[in-house]
Amino acid sequence: MSLVKKHKLKIITLILYLITLIYNQDIFIKSIYTTGGYLKEMVQILPAVFIVSGLITVWVPKEIIIKNFGKDSGLKGKLISVFIGSISAGPIYAAFPVAFSLFNKGASISNIVIIISSWAVVKVPMMIVEAKFLGYSFMLARVILTIPAIMIIGYFTNKFVEKEDIKSKVNGNRYEKYILEIENILPKFNCGGCGYGNCNEYAKAIVMESESIDKCSVMEDKTKTKIKDIVCKVSEKK
Amino acid sequence: MGTIILIAIAVIALGWSFFKDKKKTKESISLASKLFKNTFTEVFFLMSLIALLLAWIPQSLIKSVLGNPNELLSIAFGASIGTITIIPAFVAFPLAGSLLKSGSNLVAIAAFLTTLTMVGFATMPIEIKYFGKKFTLIRNGISIIAAIFIALGIGVIL
Numbered sequence: 001m002s003l004v005k006k007h008k009l010k011i012i013t014l015i016l017y018l019i020t021l022i023y024n025q026d027i028f029i030k031s032i033y034t035t036g037g038y039l040k041e042m043v044q045i046l047p048a049v050f051i052v053s054g055l056i057t058v059w060v061p062k063e064i065i066i067k068n069f070g071k072d073s074g075l076k077g078k079l080i081s082v083f084i085g086s087i088s089a090g091p092i093y094a095a096f097p098v099a100f101s102l103f104n105k106g107a108s109i110s111n112i113v114i115i116i117s118s119w120a121v122v123k124v125p126m127m128i129v130e131a132k133f134l135g136y137s138f139m140l141a142r143v144i145l146t147i148p149a150i151m152i153i154g155y156f157t158n159k160f161v162e163k164e165d166i167k168s169k170v171n172g173n174r175y176e177k178y179i180l181e182i183e184n185i186l187p188k189f190n191c192g193g194c195g196y197g198n199c200n201e202y203a204k205a206i207v208m209e210s211e212s213i214d215k216c217s218v219m220e221d222k223t224k225t226k227i228k229d230i231v232c233k234v235s236e237k238k
Numbered sequence: 239m240g241t242i243i244l245i246a247i248a249v250i251a252l253g254w255s256f257f258k259d260k261k262k263t264k265e266s267i268s269l270a271s272k273l274f275k276n277t278f279t280e281v282f283f284l285m286s287l288i289a290l291l292l293a294w295i296p297q298s299l300i301k302s303v304l305g306n307p308n309e310l311l312s313i314a315f316g317a318s319i320g321t322i323t324i325i326p327a328f329v330a331f332p333l334a335g336s337l338l339k340s341g342s343n344l345v346a347i348a349a350f351l352t353t354l355t356m357v358g359f360a361t362m363p364i365e366i367k368y369f370g371k372k373f374t375l376i377r378n379g380i381s382i383i384a385a386i387f388i389a390l391g392i393g394v395i396l
Binding site for chain 2: 009010012013016017020027028030031032034035038039042044045046047048049050051052053054055057058059087088090091092093096097099100103109113116117120121126129130132133134137138141142145146149150152153156157160161165166189190191192193217218
């Protein structure tokens with residue numbers, strides 16, 4: 001059952017394609033052709049995006065991110081965020097891993113929203129195409145209105161969403177607090193390198209089953225010490 | 239162009255990292271490859287689903303809906319179509335251009351183009367996977383509202 005749930009999207013897609021193939025071959029071929037175009041874009045962009053995200057996670061110290069993108073980074077932080085978003089390539093889904101790795105290093109919610117939004121909308125090569133088909137005044141008006149709008153979207157998202165909303169996945173458990181604490185300082189990439197499905201499961205295993213804390217290959221030594229402290233607190237309670 | 243810059247940045251950063259510290263580089267690459275495996279198939283199936291949807295909806299339908307004589311209705315339609323679908327820029331801009339020539343509402347086109355890129359119903363499952371439901375719903379919700387204001391603003395300026 002859980003297998004079906006896990007592959008729900010794939011199953012639905014394949015069934016719909018099958019129905020289309022039987023019902024209308026022209027549309028089927030057209031869809032395959034468009035998918036090919038998407039695939040080409042994904043293959044060009046995603047590896048680079050993931051490499052950059054991985055490098056940020058491993059190399060960039062938290063302090064630098066907090067200083068430039070944290071909640072006290074002010075207008076400068078917002079402008080850097082717009083800049084990063086607008087020079088990056090690829091559709092919006094490529095922005096998520098990069099924004100996520102910045103968030104885990106201490107970037108504010110408002111700034112990651114700005115990065116995601118400007119990644120999607122404010123694009124120099126796209127502006128040229130837009131001007132060609134819709135005229136310069138249309139393009140300029142849209143850009144001039146969009147940049148402040150993106151900052152406002154960031155401001156409001158920041159108002160309504162807490163950091164914990166992103167970091168925590170609720171589970172009723174009296175050790176929940178500790179699981180959450182550990183999960184919050186894990187790299188949160190849900191890479192599965194520790195053998196568990198995601199960081200939450202690994203954190204749970206550390207607290208509930210006294211799993212070794214050496215399984216995470218992405219963790220810094222500093223983090224390890226912190227986790228050790230939490231594990232000590234847990235064993236006092238047990 | 240943007241793609242080349244991105245790939246160049248990735249390659250240069252990777253080279254620098256390798257030169258500085260081989261172990262850390264290995265860590266980054268294994269992290270990147272796990273991320274890739276985790277996201278790639280999901281994104282792929284989502285995109286193929288969108289491709290299917292786009293193939294079923296004829297462009298003439300989009301044209302007639304965006305050209306609706308009722309201005310408010312055409313803005314609402316423009317924003318909804320843009321929200322639900324992901325159309326690559328190289329298709330969207332020529333389409334928007336031809337819509338404008340055939341007399342569609344300028345504000346509706348602006349709403350369509352802005353929601354098209356900034357709001358993604360189709361990419362929501364991926365966004366949720368990274369940032370959770372609350373963040374995703376609120377960000378997309380506020381973006382739709384902002385897109386409508388941007389569109390109306392363009393109507394005022396032009």
